[in-house]
Amino acid sequence: MGEQKEKQLIAPVDEKIPFSRAWIFSLQHVMAMCAGAVAVPLMVGEAAGLNNLEIVFLISAGLFMAGIGTLIQTMGIKKFAGAKIPIIEGTSFAAVSGILSIIASCQGNKHLAMTNVFGAVIISGLFCIVIAPIFGKLIRFFPKVVTGTVVLVIGISILPVGIKWITEGIAQPATSKQLALSLAVLVITLLLFKYVKGIWNSASILFAIIIGTILAMMCGMADFSRVSEASWFSVNVPLKFGMPTFEPSAVISMILIMLVLMTESVGNMIAIHEITEKEVTESNIRRGLTADGISTLFAGVFNTFPITPFAQNTGIVGLTGIKSRFVGVYAGIILLVLSFVPKFAAIMGAIPKQVLGGVGFAMFGMVLVGGIRTLTKVEFNGTKNGVIVAVSVGLAMIPLANPSFYNNFPSWVQTIFHSGITTGSISAILLNILFNVLGNKKVDDEKIIKGIEEGESIVIK
Structure with missing residues (x-):
């Protein structure tokens, strides 16, 4: 009886799942983030003119720091860093355009390009650590x-x-084979969710990726030729490309990017808190952002790029209902171990994107559903909350509908507003202050706080 009571007191996010059961959920998280983990170092490596072995090294370095970042977030460093939620970290897409600009300014000098990038990443990590308490407030x-x-x-x-x-x-026209493979993977995913039971149901995304990859191989749409070129073991040597250089324009550019990444990171952390039913607090957000800053700082030392939460893994938490942060701990360990095996990095890079696109509908769609679920708890009648949602979503759609919309504006404007997530987040915060906070001076503090917490308008009579 006592054991049962103690079990009830443990929050879902802190429930310890034995590795014998959790490994499959953890591996699923690893497989789901593989496209992002591979794509960023691949794009950067190709832009810098690195050879194939150097690019595989960059991919392994990305996995190494993804593992470190995930462990810091899920396990925490006392009360200093780590949100202690099931969040998976990795190299962020949002930083790519800024990194490519830094590389382009080095005019073909690949080693200078990489040292400039890593120097800027180190400073942006320090900036994130310093400013995290302000973001937390x-x-x-x-x-x-x-x-x-x-x-x-x-x-x-x-x-x-x-x-x-x-x-x-x-963005280009799809071929019939590409569409057929992705739709087949989507159907497989849905059938697995419907008919597979128990622990295996929660691993449906992983099985869909494996089955989809086998289908792609049978159709001649998977190329694993590079796997044989990759070695079995390598070590992520710090500062492999040389001592970091701190070129001012590169550093400023990366700091602006870090502000965008921090905004997106807060959004992902809030989403995970909502899914796992853990209270969103100032200290949790501060520790989570501090963990991102530490990971990003070391990312510059260990030859990779800014480290932030992966949204697709947020979707997986919602899809599977597995809320324990220890699944993230095991995923971090798996990523760390696999970072020493370049062959695995090459295998991840060879998984056809059409397969990931098929499971992506479910993974990413569940993040959207999480937002809808939270909004169902908001009072819309007699308030301006509908305006807040409508305008914020509309503004967020601008860079999605027209990616070149901000091209005539200064580079700092492009950096910040090129992300629909940043635009929508800033809009929602400012509009909430306008409609739900300002002008309510006659209402006592308790009512203001309650109104803010519930997302309701406070009406002055």
Whole structure:
């Protein structure tokens, strides 16, 4: 009886799942984030003119720091860093355009390009650590109308990523084979969710990726030729490309990017808190952002790029209902171990994007559903909360509908507003302050706080 009572007192996010059961959920998280983990170092490596072995090394370095970052977030460093939620970290897509600009400014000098990038990454990590407490204090401006809108915008913003995976990651007409493979994987995913029971049901995404990859091989749509070229073991040597250089324009550019990444990171952390029913607090957000800063700082030392939460893994938590952060701990360990095996990095890079696009509909769609679920708890009648959601989602759609919309504006404007997530988040926060906070001076403090927490308008009579 005592054991049962103690079990009830343990929050779902802190439930310890034995590795004998959790490994399959953890591996599923690893497989789901593989496209993002591979794509960023691949794009950067190719832009810098690195050879194949150097690019595989960059991929392994990305896995190494993804493992470290995930462990810091899920296990925590006392009360200093780590949100202690089931969050999976990795190299962020949002930083790619800025990194490519830094590389282009080095005019073909690949080693200078890489040392400039890594120097900027180190400084941006330090910046994140310093400013994390300030970001943490902003959480009081995140009632449910804001958190629901932010999570909804994240879901809307990342769905196009899954759709572009069908056409090799770029917006171009799909071939019949690409569409057929992705739809087949989607159908497999849905059938697995319907008919597979128990622990295996929660691993449906993993099975769909494996079955889909086998289908792709049978159709001649998977190329694993590079796997044989990769070695079995390598070590992520710090500063492999030389001592970091701190070129001012590169550093400023990366700091602006870090502000965007921190905004997206807060959105993902809020989404995970909502899914796992863990209270969103100032200290949790501060520790989570501090963990991102530490990971990013070391990412620059260990030859990779800014480390932040992966939205697709947020979707998996919602899909599977597995809320324990220890699944994330085991995923971090798996990533860390696999980072020493370049062959695995090559295998991850060879998984057809159409397969990931097929499961992406479910993964990314669940993030969007999480936002809708939160918004159902918001009072819309007699309030301006509908306006907050409508305008914020509309503004977030601008860079999705027209990626070149901000091209005539200064580079700092492009850096910040090129992300629909950042645009939608800033809009939701400011509009909530306008409609639900300002002008309510006659209402006592308790009512203001309650109104902010519930996402309701406070009406002055």
